[in-house]
Amino acid sequence: MIRLNLSIAMYAFPRARLGAMRSNLISSDDFNALIDADNLEDILSLLKISSYGDEMSRLSSTNPLEIENVLRRSLLIDYKKLSVSLYGFGKIFINRVSKKFEVQVLKSAIGEKVSGSEAQISEVTPFGSIEESLIERIRRSESHEELAEVLRPTEYYPIFQNALSEVKDNGNPFTLVSGIDKYVYDRISEKLKAVHGLDKRISRLLIGTEIDFKNIMLALRCREMEDEDVEKLFINYRYMIDDISLKTLKSEGPEAFTQENFPYSQVVGNSVDSYKKDMSLLPIETALENHLMHLNIIALTGFPFQLGAVIAYLNMKENEIKNLIIILRGKKEGLEREDIENLLIFPSNNR
Secondary structure (H helix, E strand, O other), X not given: OHXXXXXXXXXHHHHHHHHHHHHOOOOHHHHHHHHHOOOHHHHHHHHOOOOOXXXXXXXXXXXXXXXXXXXXXXXXXHHHHHHHOOOHHHHHHHHHHOHHHHHHHHHHHHHHHHHOOHXXXXXXXXXXXXXXXXXXXXXXXXXXXXXXXXXXXOOOHHHHHHHHHHHHHHOOOXXXXXXXXXXXXXXXXXXXXXXXXXHHHHHHHHHHHHHHXXXXXXXXXXXXXOHHHHHOOOOOOOOOOXXXXXXXXXXXXXXXXXOOXXXXXXXXXXXXXXXXXXXXXXXXXXXXXXXXXXXXXXXXXXXXXXXXXXXXXXXXXXXXXXXXXXXXXXXXXXXXXXXXXXXXXXXXXXX
16 A cells, blocks of 8 residues: 555656646547648648647648658657656666667667668757757768767667778678667566566567567568577567577568467467568567557556556557658658558557
8 A cells, every 4th residue: 555655656656647648649539630631731730730730830830850850859859758757766767768760860860870761861850868959960971980979979879880981891781770779678678577566567568569579570580690690689688588588589570470379479370371471570570569558558557656657658648649650751752541551550449
């Protein structure tokens, strides 16, 4: 009872904010309306009557890039609102978790620069310590060595240095991006081990499952690499999947999920059959991401006075923004409704 009362007192303020912010998340009906919109002008009109309305109303055009930047900035705004309402370990832990949103920005900027897609760097929106000035210096760098110097003041410099020779050899940022993921999630999992009390179960469920899924996709994508090279990229934390299962996935591929009692086999389900048809890992990745969002929905609608609810909201907000950007780009490219829907991460019980 004492622990419960303490938890309620600690999360009373963020819980009130979460209630208001959660009510502003876009509903499945509104998402369907956005998917059915005829053009970008109609999408903007619908967004103007959503929680993004104030910012959207200030836009001078229907430039998709400007709309995307407004959407991305809203995650940072919501994170700051929740961060200032927390204190003690909860605040420290959420600040650590926010690094995964921060590095999405860094990975986009570096990955696009290394792969030569420089025109896309302008689409990167600042978050946390990855400020506009740093993104601009990345944009202006003219060599891998110069890019390394740009990153020297950041905590991510050693990772880039370690991957520099491979990046220079093949221009593929995969090892670099995976290394950044490992660095960030290893540091999050260090703090996760210290989570206790009522915060423990849901926080470990959400973050542990997310790490499991990242390691699963790494094992499946790196089947042609040497085992020892892949093992260096695995995030160290284990939740439901162990090292033996990860090695099995790397050697046997998605068919490993058909084995009896294999971790997450029920989550992957029929997506293995879809994989066999066109040898694409997308159906499996989508099944995993849908399940993760399902867990976040449960966490956010459950007991509100705990750290897991804050994590769940930030994850759902990030996913909402990703879905909105997919719809924007899909409409711009003239994709059919079904093609857009197949790219969205939307648990079936929320459609």
